[in-house]
Amino acid sequence: MALHEFPADGRRVYLGGWRAPMGWEATRGELRVVRPEEVELGRYPDVPTLVVAHSAPRPEGVEAELVDVGTGVLDEEYGADVEGKFVLASGPARVVHEKAVAERGAAGLVLYRELLDAPDAVPYAALWPSADEVGRLGVAFSISYRQALRLKSMLRRGPVVLRGSVESRFFAGRLEVVEATLPGEADEYVLFIAHLCHPRPGAHDNASGSGLLLELARAARELAEGGAKLALGLKFMWVPEFSGTVAYLEAREDAIRRVRAVLNLDMVGASQERTGGVITVVGISPFNPTFLPLLAYHTLRECLRPLEHYGGRRVLPPLKLSLVPYAGGSDHHVFADPQLGVPVAAFIEWPDRYYHTSMDVADNLDPGVLRSVGAAALAAAACVASANDALVVESAHVCACVAEEYFSARLVELLKSGREYANLAYPKLAGWLADSVMSLARLARGREAGEAVRRVAEELGGRLERRAEAAVRDLGRVGSLKSVRLKRVDDPRVLRRARRCPLRLSDVIARLPREKREALRRLIYVKKRRLEADIAYYLFDGRRSVQQIFEELYAFREDVDAEGFKALVDAMLETGWLEEVGGARG
Template sequence: MTKNILTTLSEFFSEQELIEIISTLMKFHRIQGSRDLEKASEYIRSELEALREFDVKLYTYEYSTWYELHPPVIGWNLNECFVELVKPSRKILTSHLQTKLCAVAHTPPGDVEGEVVYVGEGTRLAHYRDKNVGDKIVLAHGNPYLVYRVASQLGVKGFLFFKTGVYEDAVPYLSLFLTPEEAMVAKTPAATISRRHAHSIVSMLERGLKPIVRIVIDAEYFRDAKINVIEATLGEGRDELHAFAHYCHPAGTINDNISGSATLLELAKSFDRALYRGRMAAPKSMKIVFVWFPEYYGSLPYLLHKTSHQSSRIVFGVNLDMIGEKQEITGSTINIIRPPLFMNTTEYEGILIKYLIESLSINRSFSNMVKIVSYRLDVNSYDGGSDHDIYLQFSIPSIMINQWPDIYYHTNLDSVDKLDPILAKRIGVGIGSALYAISSDCLDREVVEMINNAYREYISGYTKLKFDIETLKRLKSMESPTGKEVQKGSIKYRYIGGKGVLTLRTILRLCKSIQNLEDILELLEKQPIQFLFTHYIPLLLMHRSLGIDEIKYYITLEYGIDIDEATIGNMINRLNQFKLIEEVTI
C-alpha cells in the first residue's frame, strides 16, 4: 500500500506544471501588506477552485489590526527604485529593473541626494558618536528597523543598507514592517545595495573621498491591506491534518518560499487528478487540509479564528518552507525540524518521516541490498522562524521541512536557477502520501505502533549522538522535572502573554527606556540566547509552569547546550518585565 500511494501521487504530480506555477507566482512582489500579495492569493485561490474534489475557502483578515503580539502593518506598494552613485563617478548601484529588493520593504517614497556616512551596525546611539549624519545618507548593516528608529532622530536624509555574511554581489531582502502610525511620520527613504558596492563606498571613505549617492523611490502607502488565507480541504472527519506554506516574499525569489507554496498547490492538483480518475478514494477518517498564508501575519489570525469558531480539531501540521533547492548550489541539507520534546508526540511524525525517506530514496547500496537516501537529509530538534511556530503555540504538533543553510537566502540570487523541481516533487509526494495513509487508515494499528516505537527509539538515540561527551555526562546527573518531588514554596513561571512571535520590533515597543533596550540588545547578541528568549522559553512556558532549574534541564535535553542559571534568570526577568510571564508559587 505504501508503494501504491507514492507511485500514484508521483504519476499525477507534474514537474512541468510546478514550474509554470512558480513562473506565475514569482512575478508578484509579495511583500506583506502589498497589492501584489493579494494578487498572488487570488491566483492560488483560482487554481484551487478549478479542482473537482476540494472544498476551497478564503479567510480574510486585516493588516491594520493587532493580533495578539503581532502589531498592524501598513499597506505598501513599490513602483520604482533607483540607487545611483553620483560622485566621485556616476554608476547605477541597483534598481527595480535589476531586482525589486533594491527598496527596503515598507520604506517611504523619496528622492534624495547626499554624502554617505558609514555607521557600521548603526543600531545604537553609540554607533553615531563623533559622526555628523545630519542631512546625510547613512550606510549601515544592522537591523533596518532599529537603525531607522535611531538614525531618523538625527536628521538623516536617506538610508543605504547591506548585509554582511552574504554573497558579495547579492542584494539583500530587508524590511521595516512599519505600523500605520509609524508610516505617517516616516519620511526618509531606505534602499539596499550589495556587499560589494557597500565595501566600495567604505573604501572611498577610508581614502578620504566623499561619495555622493542619490536614492529615488516611488512607493505608496495604503491602509486597507488584506491578509488572505486560502484553505483547501479534502475528505471527511472531525480531525484535520494540515500541510501549509507561506506565499509571501519578494518577486523573483524562489526557494523562500515559492518552492513550498507552489509544491503544495501542485500536490493538491495531484490528489484531485488521482481521485477524479478513480486511482484513490477520498479520505474518510480525517480531513487533509492544505493552507496558504502570509508568514506569521496570516497563520496567527487564521488559527485564532479556526480554533475558536470551528468544530473540527487540528491534530498535526507540516510546514513546507524552502523545500526544492539544488543542494550542490545552495549548500543546503533537507532538515526535518521536529516539535520540541516537551510536547512529547511522535505518532504522525514517525509515519510522515517514513514516507518522506522512502520518497527520497532513489538509489540502492553497492550490493543492491537496501535503498539509499539520495539527498543530504537530517532530523533536528525544534527550531523557529516559520509558521510551525504558530501551530505549536496552539498545542498542535507540527514539523517543518526546510532546506538550510542556503548561501543565497533572502537575496536576489535566490533565483529560479537554484530550483530542483524533482526534489520538490519527491518531498511533496512523500508528505502527501503520509497524510493520505494517516487520513485513510491505510496502515493497521500494529504497523503504526511498530513505526512509532522505531521512531521514538531513533530520535532518543540520534539526538544524544549529536551531543558532546560532557553534555551526556551532565544529562545523566540531571534530574527530570517529571520525576522530581515539588517543594512547597518553590517558584515557577508560566506564560501569560499573547500568542505570536516575539520579534525585535515587539521588544522595542515593550522596552520602557533606551537603557532597557540597550541591555536587551546586548543580551540577545549572544547566540543562542536570542532564539531561547524569543521562541523556546515562551513556548515552553505556554505548555507548563517551570522553575529556572527545570528550564535549564529542558534546554540541555533538547539542544545539548549548557546555559547557566544566571543567564536563564536574566531572560526570565526580562520576560517578566514585559508582562509576558508571571511568577507562580507552588
C-alpha cells in the same frame, strides 16, 4: 475553495499580541553614487530587493553624504553626526532605522549583510512599521556585500555622496488566506500549509512550497476521484507567513479544533549543489512533543530509498536529509503552540546561500527535490488521514525505531558535552521522544490500540534511558567523560504566558526602557548569545518555576545563554508578555 480576508492596517492586533502589517508597494527606485565618481548601485524593479520593504516614498530623490556606522545597532557606533545623511549598516533594518533615522535624523539607510558565499546577492530587508510610525520613516535601500565593501573603500579615501529615490505607497491592506478542502469521512482534517507572502524573486522561499502545495492538492483530488477513501479530510492553506496564520486562528477557532495534524512546506525544492542545503524535517519540541516529525522523516527516507540503488547495489543517498531539533521561524510554529496541542512537522531545506536575496531565483530549483518532498508529505498525511487502529499501532513501532536512531546520534553529542550535562539532558530527551510516540494514541479509535501505543512508548522511554545510563557509566569508568559545571538560573517565580500568539521578540525589545533595550540588543546582536526566545515562551505554562523552565530549555539546547535567558524573562514580564502566578510549586 475559500478566500479569507483579514485587515492589514498596521493597527489590528491578533491573538492578543500580533500586530498586523501595513499594506505597502513600491513601483520604482534607484540608488547611485554621485561623488567622488558616478556609480550605479541599482534600480528597482531590475534589482527586486534594492528597495527595503516599507521604505518611505521619496520620488523627488535624496542626495546626501554617506556615513559608515558598522552594524548600526549600538549607540557607540554613532560617533559621527548622521543627521540628514545616509548611513551604511549591516544590522537589522528596523533597529538601524530606529537608531539612525528616528533618533538621530538620518535621511535614510543603505543596508547590507556579510554574505561571504554570495557577495553579489542583494539581501531582502523590511522595516515592518505600525500605522503610527509610517509618517516618520526614512528612505531605505539594500545593497550587496561586494558593493558595501566598495563603498567602504571609497569612504577611506574621502567623502562619498549618494543619491536615492523611491516611489512607494502605504495603504490599509488585507491578509489573504486561500483554503482548499478535500473532505474525508469525518469532519476532521490533516492540514498542509505554505506561505506565499515573500517579495520577488522568492523562488525557493517560498514559491517552492506554495507551488508544491498546489500540486499536492491536485494529486490528492485525483486520488479521491479515483476512489481513494480517507477517514480524515485534507486541507490546503496558502498564507501570508505568520500574520495570515495568526489572523486565521483568531477568526476560525472552531476549524482549528478539527485539525488533527499540520505539515508545513517551506523552502522545499532547491538544488542542493547550488544552494548548499539539506532537506530537514523539523523535529521534536520540548513543549509539544508529537509523532509527526518522526513519521514525516520516515516517509521522506522511504520515498528516497528507490533512488539509493544503481545496478543492484546500494549507493550514497541521492539527497542530503536530516531530522533536526525543533526550530520555529515558519507557520508550523503557530500550530505547535502547546495550548493547541496539534501534531506538527515541517519540511525545510536549509541552509540556502541565497536565502532572502535577489539571487533566490527559479534556476536554483530542482524538480527532483520537489517531487521527493511532495511524495513524502503526501504519504505522511495519508498515513494520518487513513489511520485505522492497525496502522496506528504499526506507526507507533515505526516512530519508535526512528526515535531510537535519533536518540543514539544525539546521545553522542550529549556525552561529548560532559558527564553532568549528559545526565541532565538524556532523561529529558528520552521523555520527549517517548511522549512523541505516545501522542499517536490520540488517533486510536479503540482502547486496545491506544494501550498498544502506550506500551510501545513506555518501552521506548525505558530503553533509551537504560542505554544512556550504561553509556555514561561505562565511559565514566575509563575516564572518557569530562566534568562540566552546569548553567543555572536561580529564580523560583512561576510565570505564564499572557498572550495567545507566538512571541514577537521585536515587540518585547521595542517596549523596554532605553537602557534595558540597549542591554538586550547587545546580548543578541553583539555578543551573539543564544536565547531561543520563541521556544522559551511556549514553555511558560504557569506550573513550573523560571529555574525549571531554564533547565528544560538548557537540556534542549546546550548553548542557550543563562544571562540572556534571565534578561529575556524580565523583559517579557515587564512588557506584558508574561505574568506572574506565584512562588515555586511542589
